[in-house]
Amino acid sequence: MANKEHISALVDGEIQDKVLLEQLGRDPELSDTFGRYHLYGDAMRNELPARLQLDLSDRIAAALEQEPAIVASASPGKSSPQPGQVLRARFGRLAPVLRHAGQFAVAASVSAAVIFGVQQYSQSDPQAPVLNTIPLSGAAAPVSLNYQADTQERMSEQALLEQQRRINALLMDHELQQRLRQN
Template sequence: MTQQQEKLSAFMDGEIEGNDIIDAIKHDEALQAKWKRYHVYRGAMRKEATVAPQLDITASVAAALENEPAIVAPKASRWRSIPVLGSVVPFAKQSGQFAVAASVAVAVILGVQQFNQPAPTEPFMTAPTAGPQGGLAPVSLEQTRAIPRNDMNEVLEKKRKINALIADHEQQIKLKQAQESSDVEDENESLPRPE
């Protein structure tokens, strides 16, 4: 710290009195800037809101930006150049994949539910209403008829069909991914190479 700055600090703290430091502050811009900063620091330590710091960092930010190297962005996809299609096409691809997966899941669930349904052998019957007047009939959760399982060949055949659908779906996804990766490689090969 220079002698002038030490005198300024002592003057701010009330340790010295003198007109020579006031004259030095009037004529020296660096001391004027220090004077302002010291008042801001003192106001902040005393939690006084009367002194607001005025910081101007635009020149230093502009200089830092000029020294910053330029970053070149990769080539945009051809779909991205069309404003509406740029965001719709990737969304449609993902939505299509989810739709196929959801339809396979629904088919499996419905198939399993159909296999577990008993064959209707008799029409619906109503419970007999004979009994004591105003009394309650006992309730049971037991199943009174057995589910016939003599159609095992049909069940196995339906399971084979479902498994074949699932395998076909997985194969189509793998082919689509391979096709997309080859399209990306073709686009990368068509880009000019930096020398």
């Protein structure tokens, strides 16, 4: 019987074994292994087709046939247990503790939501609070959608640039007038 190393060598072209090729034609398991190895090689060489034809129906049908059947038989005198009875039977004394922990978790989340809501909606200032952050450059920068200082800084930068442009124009005019007087 051929092992997987021989099949791999055959796929890679390292060996040429006619007996192994005949075994591949007869044995579907070896044939599947041979096909998978070719698929692995195509994937490594980045030569996969746009659509792969993978037929899994035979494997699924075989797995379903091997699956044991589940038969539910109810005793005529007994009724099926309720979910709460099963929980109490399995966890015993742990069930009340879990119930109280769940109630505590719900109460804590409701309390947190109420506190957050009160803090957000009870502010008298209509603008959102400004948070100060320290970026990598080391200077603190206010962060908010409603923060107006950022636009004021841009306006002051524009005014500063305009002032520098005017000063440069005056200096250029002065220099031009001095050259005209010298001539």
